[in-house]
Amino acid sequence: MLLLRQVIGETLRARRLGQQRTLREVSTAARVSLGYLSEIERGQKEASSELLASICGALGAPLSDVLSDARDTVRMDESAGIPVLDDIDGPQAALRGRVVAAA
Amino acid sequence: MLLLRQVIGETLRARRLGQQRTLREVSTAARVSLGYLSEIERGQKEASSELLASICGALGAPLSDVLSDARDTVRMDESAGIPVLDDIDGPQAALRGRVVAAA
Numbered sequence: 001m002l003l004l005r006q007v008i009g010e011t012l013r014a015r016r017l018g019q020q021r022t023l024r025e026v027s028t029a030a031r032v033s034l035g036y037l038s039e040i041e042r043g044q045k046e047a048s049s050e051l052l053a054s055i056c057g058a059l060g061a062p063l064s065d066v067l068s069d070a071r072d073t074v075r076m077d078e079s080a081g082i083p084v085l086d087d088i089d090g091p092q093a094a095l096r097g098r099v100v101a102a103a
Numbered sequence: 104m105l106l107l108r109q110v111i112g113e114t115l116r117a118r119r120l121g122q123q124r125t126l127r128e129v130s131t132a133a134r135v136s137l138g139y140l141s142e143i144e145r146g147q148k149e150a151s152s153e154l155l156a157s158i159c160g161a162l163g164a165p166l167s168d169v170l171s172d173a174r175d176t177v178r179m180d181e182s183a184g185i186p187v188l189d190d191i192d193g194p195q196a197a198l199r200g201r202v203v204a205a206a
Contacts, residue, residue, distance in 0.1 A: 003152035005152040048149055049149060064174050064181055074166050
């Protein structure tokens with residue numbers, strides 16, 4: 001099952017590392033404990049919407065950009081593993097499945 | 104402050120209403136109480152990632168589509184109310200702010 005907290009965590013971690021910042025720096029800026037931020041990044045804890053907004057602020061990342069990254073990651077995972085929902089038994093289903101997986 | 108749970112809630116509610124389904128129908132399909140689903144739709148409760156996946160499944164909506172909708176809503180809100188972050192004091196800031204708001 002695709003879990004949003006894992007995808008969001010990966011996204012936040014990638015952005016922090018892309019800025020070459022430490023957990024300590026970002027957790028201080030976001031006013032969250034280092035351990036909690038680490039758990040969020042690893043998808044082990046759900047961030048409340050308020051905390052997510054605070055972490056986005058600390059990273060200088062609009063929430064929409066974080067959602068874009070998360071959407072792209074989820075879409076890739078869905079394409080790789082989840083069959084097309086409509087007309088699943090139609091004659092083109094197998095072909096379409098391959099096209100989606102290759103997209 | 105833009106809160107993800109409110110945007111996700113609006114998105115889920117819009118999809119349910121677009122399918123002309125009741126809270127009772129979707130809550131039963133998602134195995135969540137009617138009252139809890141209602142609170143999630145109104146942005147009053149955070150849905151766990153597992154519950155969000157279950158509600159998406161009940162709506163036949165890929166998580167990526169829900170995230171796309173949420174991203175679009177957040178982006179519109181950001182464009183309307185949040186100034187451009189880079190070069191905020193530059194000579195083109197006021198002009199660019201209007202362009203973004205009108206986009």
